[in-house]
Amino acid sequence: MKSTEASSFGSELDLVKKSLLMQKSEILNKHLEFKHAQIATDKAADEADAVVQDLQDNINIQLHERDQLSLLLIERALSKFADGTYGQCESCEEMIDLRRLKARPLATLCISCMEDQEAPGKNLFQ
Ligand SMILES: [Zn+2]
Structure with missing residues (x-):
């Protein structure tokens, strides 16, 4: 079930x-x-x-x-x-992973969009 x-x-x-x-x-x-x-x-x-x-x-x-x-x-x-x-990603409008939201309630991007936007070496939201 x-x-x-x-x-x-x-x-x-x-x-x-x-x-x-x-x-x-x-x-x-x-x-x-x-x-x-x-x-x-x-x-x-x-x-x-x-x-x-x-x-x-x-x-x-x-x-x-x-x-x-x-x-x-x-x-x-x-x-x-x-x-x-x-919970909706501001970039791709997919739902952000719930575990991510629980850890980062203020997250506005899903992980893949965040990785696209963040320059390598920048880990502000992780
Ligand atoms: Zn996204």
């Missing part, structure tokens, strides 16, 4: 999506805690909470460059979940 590949693929993707959401909130929380600690040093706690709430509502909060890039990539991946194109 063949296993129901399609539905297990879907639930595996759900896990990838959850891990992306986790990563996103980790980055935001890390930043908020940092901001909170900064503010709390010279302002009343309730005032700081208000500022933190304000930050949570504001997508354009200042983040470290690296975190900002991560957030951007995460948002991009999440928006693909929303329009149902997550």
Whole structure:
């Protein structure tokens, strides 16, 4: 009997999506805690909470460059979940290998397209 590949693929993707959401909130929380600690040093706690709430509502909060890039990539991946194109290679439109997605949830290219695009010696995504 063949296993129901399609539905297990879907639930595996759900896990990838959850891990992306986790990563996103980790980055935001890390930043908020940092901001909170900064503010709390010279302002009343309730005032700081208000500022933190304000930050949570504001997508354009200042983040470290690296975190900002991560957030951007995460948002991009999440928006693909929303329009149902997550996991599709941006180059050849084939589905990216699930094991690759689980290891690299932000991957936008399948392995063969990635190998085509990457110059020899460059291994940014591996
Ligand atoms: Zn491809």
